Amino acid sequence: MRPNVRLELIRKLMQQHNNPSFMKKIIVAILFVLLIVGGGVAYYLYNKGPLDVISSHAVEISAVNLYNSFLSDSAAAGKKYAGKVLEVSGLTEDVSVNQNQETIILLRTSVEGAHINCTLEDKTKVNANKGLIHIKGICSGIGDGDPDLGLPADVYLTRCFVINK
Amino acid sequence: MKKTGSILLLFCFLMAFESKSQNPYTKNGSVSFFSKAVLENIEASSGQVISVINTTTGDIMFSVNIKSFHFKKSLMEEHFNENYMESDKYPKASFKGKINNLSAIIFSTDGSYNTEVTGDLTIHGITNKVTVPGKIVIKAGVPTATASFRVKLADYKISIPRVVKDNIAEVVEVNLSCVYNHKL
CATH class of the missing domain: 1.20.5 (Single alpha-helices involved in coiled-coils or other helix-helix interfaces)
Structure with a gap:
């Protein structure tokens, strides 16, 4: 022009x-x-669908440290971790399938009978070996136990994926 | 002979005590709720219900983290946690009560029992006394408890803004199902 x-x-x-x-x-x-x-x-x-856990940034923490932080101050740990995507590493204690056919992996903590209780999102089978495992999922906080009957509480992760490292 | 008899009696007593003190529990029970409103239906579920039955006293408890509920839409989940349930302030919903007809339920034998529990239902930091009918089915020694009940949001001071009153029901339907595959 x-x-x-x-x-x-x-x-x-x-x-x-x-x-x-x-x-x-x-x-x-x-x-x-x-x-x-x-x-x-x-x-x-x-x-917008649910949060894409796999591609989300995650806070890395060991199962023992995560449980201990809830044990020492559950309110502060709840504020810090609940609702957040975490990548938890720990030793597998048990693998089972719940009534909705979802896989539940229990990671060992410092307390006997207390676990990081992880519900897997995908329904692929996981080997029940007792080795080190990395799980990425959304923390929903610490559950209730039953002190009268001696049942310790678990810390929960939902929508989990096993991360291969 | 007398000695054998008393040992046998003691053994039977111990066996009875042993079977009575087996308290079933789960840390991965299921709960879901359904809200049917004019504009849309909303549902969410959690597979992280903790429940313990004390078979000696009839005490029964259920507890679930609010943040363990998942929705199909992330915005709904955000509003549910932040605006309605205020899950940072009130992280759990729970029920603590008693089985009303405990003597009718034989936990050691397979069978199906209609039951009723009465106790305190706490949601959003508000506790109300409720009586809820349910069913306990014992199969291969494993009890499964199911219950369906309705929760009026106003009873728990969960307020729905006028703008979204056609999107959210005033009374939501709750379905609970727990397989007690562990014993204490």
């Missing part, structure tokens, strides 16, 4: 700038675009 043609175009636009009906059209168009974009964002957020 030659410079004088460009100047002409700018002058025309500036003239229309003072025209109220033109301004009205521009405002309506801007509002319409905002509405479409806003609506689209709202629709996306509203229908």
Whole structure:
């Protein structure tokens, strides 16, 4: 575009700038675009599926340390870990299947009978070897135990995946 | 002969005591709830219910972390935790009560029993006395407890803003199912 043609175009636009009906059209168009974009964002957020645990950043911690932090101050540990994605490493104590056909892996802690209780998201079978395992999942906090009957509480992880290292 | 008899009696007594003191528990029971409203149905579930039955006293407890409930939509989960249940402040929901017809349930024998529990249901930091019907089925020595009941949100001071009152039911249906595959 030659410079004088460009100047002409700018002058025309500036003239229309003072025209109220033109301004009205521009405002309506801007509002319409905002509405479409806003609506689209709202629709996306509203229908957004659950958190993608695998690709989320995780806090790395050992099963023993995680349990001990809940044991020493459950409120502070709850604030720090509950609702967060954790990658917990520990020794497998038991692997079982619950009534919903989900795999439950129990990781050993410093307390006999107390575990990091992990519910796996995918239904793939896991070998029940008692070796070191890394599990990524969302911490839901420490459960209740039954002190009268001597049942210690577990710390729970949900939507877990076994991470191969 | 008399001595043998008394030893046998003592053995029987010990056996009876042993079977009575076996208290079934689970740390991975299931609970789900369903809210049926004009605009949408909402459901969420957790497989992390802790439940213990004291077969001697009839005490029964259930407890679940609020953050263990998962929804299909992440925004619902966020609102559930932050706006309605305030799970940072009230991290658990629990029931502590008694089985009303304990003597009718023989935990050592397979069978199916209709039962009723009465106790304190605590949700959102508010405790109410409730009586809930349920069923205990004993199969191969393993008890399974199921119960369905309705919870009125207003009874637990869970307030629904007017804007979303067509999205969330005032009364939600709760389904509980626990397989007690461990004993204490």
